[in-house]
Amino acid sequence: MKNALDFQRYVRRLQRDPHQALAVAGLVLLASIWLIPIAWIVISSFKPEVEIQTLGFRIFPVNWTFQNYYNVLIRDTAAVPVVRWFWNSVFIASSTTALTLFVGSLAAYAYSRMQWRGRNVIFWFLIATMMFPPVINMIPLYKIVDELNWIDTAWAMVVPASAGVFNLFLIRQFMIGIPRDYDESAKMDGASDWKIFANIIVPLSKPVLTLVGLFAFTGSWNDFLWPTIVFNRRQNLPLTAGLQLLQGIYDIRIAHIMASTVVAIIPTLLLFLMAQKYFLSGISISSGVKG
Amino acid sequence: MVSKGSRVGIIPVLFFGPHLLLFLVFFLLPAFSGILVAFTRWNLFSSPVWIGLDNFREIFFNTESTFYMQFWNGMSNTFRFVIMTVPPSLILPLLLAAFLRSRPPGFSFFNAVFYVPTLFSISTVMLTWINMFHRRLGPINVGLNLDINWFGTQPYTWIALVVITVWWVIGGNFIIYSASMADIPVELYEAADMDGANGIVKFFAITLPSMKHPILFTTVTSTIAQFNLYGQPLMFSRGGPGQSTYSMMMYIRELAWGSGASIAGIAAAMAVTLGFFIMLVSFAQLWLMWGPRTKEIGV
Numbered sequence: 001m002k003n004a005l006d007f008q009r010y011v012r013r014l015q016r017d018p019h020q021a022l023a024v025a026g027l028v029l030l031a032s033i034w035l036i037p038i039a040w041i042v043i044s045s046f047k048p049e050v051e052i053q054t055l056g057f058r059i060f061p062v063n064w065t066f067q068n069y070y071n072v073l074i075r076d077t078a079a080v081p082v083v084r085w086f087w088n089s090v091f092i093a094s095s096t097t098a099l100t101l102f103v104g105s106l107a108a109y110a111y112s113r114m115q116w117r118g119r120n121v122i123f124w125f126l127i128a129t130m131m132f133p134p135v136i137n138m139i140p141l142y143k144i145v146d147e148l149n150w151i152d153t154a155w156a157m158v159v160p161a162s163a164g165v166f167n168l169f170l171i172r173q174f175m176i177g178i179p180r181d182y183d184e185s186a187k188m189d190g191a192s193d194w195k196i197f198a199n200i201i202v203p204l205s206k207p208v209l210t211l212v213g214l215f216a217f218t219g220s221w222n223d224f225l226w227p228t229i230v231f232n233r234r235q236n237l238p239l240t241a242g243l244q245l246l247q248g249i250y251d252i253r254i255a256h257i258m259a260s261t262v263v264a265i266i267p268t269l270l271l272f273l274m275a276q277k278y279f280l281s282g283i284s285i286s287s288g289v290k291g
Numbered sequence: 292m293v294s295k296g297s298r299v300g301i302i303p304v305l306f307f308g309p310h311l312l313l314f315l316v317f318f319l320l321p322a323f324s325g326i327l328v329a330f331t332r333w334n335l336f337s338s339p340v341w342i343g344l345d346n347f348r349e350i351f352f353n354t355e356s357t358f359y360m361q362f363w364n365g366m367s368n369t370f371r372f373v374i375m376t377v378p379p380s381l382i383l384p385l386l387l388a389a390f391l392r393s394r395p396p397g398f399s400f401f402n403a404v405f406y407v408p409t410l411f412s413i414s415t416v417m418l419t420w421i422n423m424f425h426r427r428l429g430p431i432n433v434g435l436n437l438d439i440n441w442f443g444t445q446p447y448t449w450i451a452l453v454v455i456t457v458w459w460v461i462g463g464n465f466i467i468y469s470a471s472m473a474d475i476p477v478e479l480y481e482a483a484d485m486d487g488a489n490g491i492v493k494f495f496a497i498t499l500p501s502m503k504h505p506i507l508f509t510t511v512t513s514t515i516a517q518f519n520l521y522g523q524p525l526m527f528s529r530g531g532p533g534q535s536t537y538s539m540m541m542y543i544r545e546l547a548w549g550s551g552a553s554i555a556g557i558a559a560a561m562a563v564t565l566g567f568f569i570m571l572v573s574f575a576q577l578w579l580m581w582g583p584r585t586k587e588i589g590v
Binding site: 119 | 305310317326390396408515
């Protein structure tokens with residue numbers, strides 16, 4: 001729909017086809033309902049706690065206030081370190097992304113553009129392990145992380161996360177598709193593997209590296225169970241896991257819970273806005289939609 | 292050492308080595324050990340004691356044991372959840388995508404509305420919805436004029452968990468279905484129009500058959516995801532009312548890292564069993580999708 005004329009034509013089409021019009025109306029209704037939870041927490045976060053407790057159900061606040069946000073972000077930071085959790089997540093997710101991209105692209109290069117004995121065997125073994133359910137790994141992994149003295153540190157999340165095969169697989173598939181001419185001419189000029197990798201292949205792989213970066217980042221950010229196992233001190237928790245504690249701490253102070261949730265949601269949405277193009281195209285690639 | 296594509300040299304090792312090392316230590320080793328631990332009695336700190344199949348015998352057959360109750364309760368709750376959640380999370384986005392196939396005005400808007408929830412983490416989703424279901428102050432009871440205690444009465448707790456989960460996940464499947472529907476040649480639909488076919492006929496005769504791969508893929512990924520059910524019942528009602536929504540994953544976590552001594556052996560046995568079912572689903576995908584087509588992946 002590029003302009004008003006298109007829209008008019010569409011409305012006229014709907015007028016001629018009542019079934020279609022009904023379905024469209026239903027869809028609009030569904031979409032509105034879909035948004036209600038989000039709208040609800042945003043609006044409620046501006047209600048004074050007192051109002052909620054005494055006035056019963058109201059859609060909009062009588063007196064809009066920023067007090068809840070102030071409390072969450074400034075006053076209550078010892079008991080509810082939401083901002084600290086946020087920065088923990090930023091650090092952990094960024095480090096995970098960096099490590100995953102680094103070891104993943106190096107390995108993908110080896111599996112796609114280098115010849116060495118055992119290459120295919122090892123690669124297909126790795127692929128086979130992708131089916132293995134992570135639930136079985138949890139208990140020994142905890143012990144390993146404990147032995148390394150990584151409990152309560154970011155390492156416990158960053159390092160195991162980069163050991164996965166899925167991201168490696170994506171990068172390798174992409175690199176397979178890069179034409180060999182680049183390597184050939186570079187090799188004839190005497191370039192080393194590292195030079196070819198860093199100066200030619202990596203820049204050409206930007207699309208898949210961006211995609212994998214997003215997967216790694218959001219995967220780490222959204223991790224819920226593992227952080228509660230490896231972190232002991234409340235201050236060190238990343239955001240997603242830390243939010244579990246809100247109900248216990250704020251209890252019936254609903255507006256504060258709302259405000260904290262909004263604070264947690266905003267960075268994710270910003271990420272979405274910035275990376276929309278890559279997110280949407282990325283999902284098609286990895287799901288094999290082309291059949 | 293020859294610099295041109297070393298066949299036996301150390302250079303490839305420098306490239307694939309780091310990842311492989313991480314993989315061996317942080318994936319393969321725990322994977323093997325995770326299975327072994329299921330055959331031991333262990334509290335995570337002193338040495339594990341080999342007890343063979345005792346853990347499995349206990350959780351599968353020993354009706355006197357708490358772990359038996361937990362195992363069967365957890366497995367049935369998790370299975371129940373998978374059966375309740377996966378079909379709507381596949382069918383609803385399929386219908387939506389089919390309806391929006393013609394990309395009417397506002398398509399980007401709908402796209403975004405359904406997709407945004409998938410970007411929320413599980414805890415923000417739960418915090419968002421817990422207040423929606425508040426008995427006195429939540430829009431659901433107030434808006435529909437109900438007085439249901441969603442957190443303490445079945446089947447309402449299950450209903451709430453399914454609603455929340457579907458709200459959260461359908462965006463991902465919607466995007467996948469939309470994208471693959473866009474690849475179906477428009478001519479097929481135009482030909483059907485000329486024959487006077489209506490929307491329903493077109494859906495079953497053209498759309499659905501062209502969607503075999505994405506439907507298979509999303510069925511498998513959705514199923515596996517829901518087998519790992521943990522955050523929703525935990526944050527909604529702590530596995531309640533009673534332990535009626537306590538998932539298998541919750542029991543595993545409680546036994547291995549809950550208060551008191553760790554019962555890692557039993558937890559591992561439960562994990563292995565849960566993992567077995569997840570692997571069945573994965574194997575099915577592997578065979579159905581890639582089995583006959585390994586050539587295409589560039590072996």
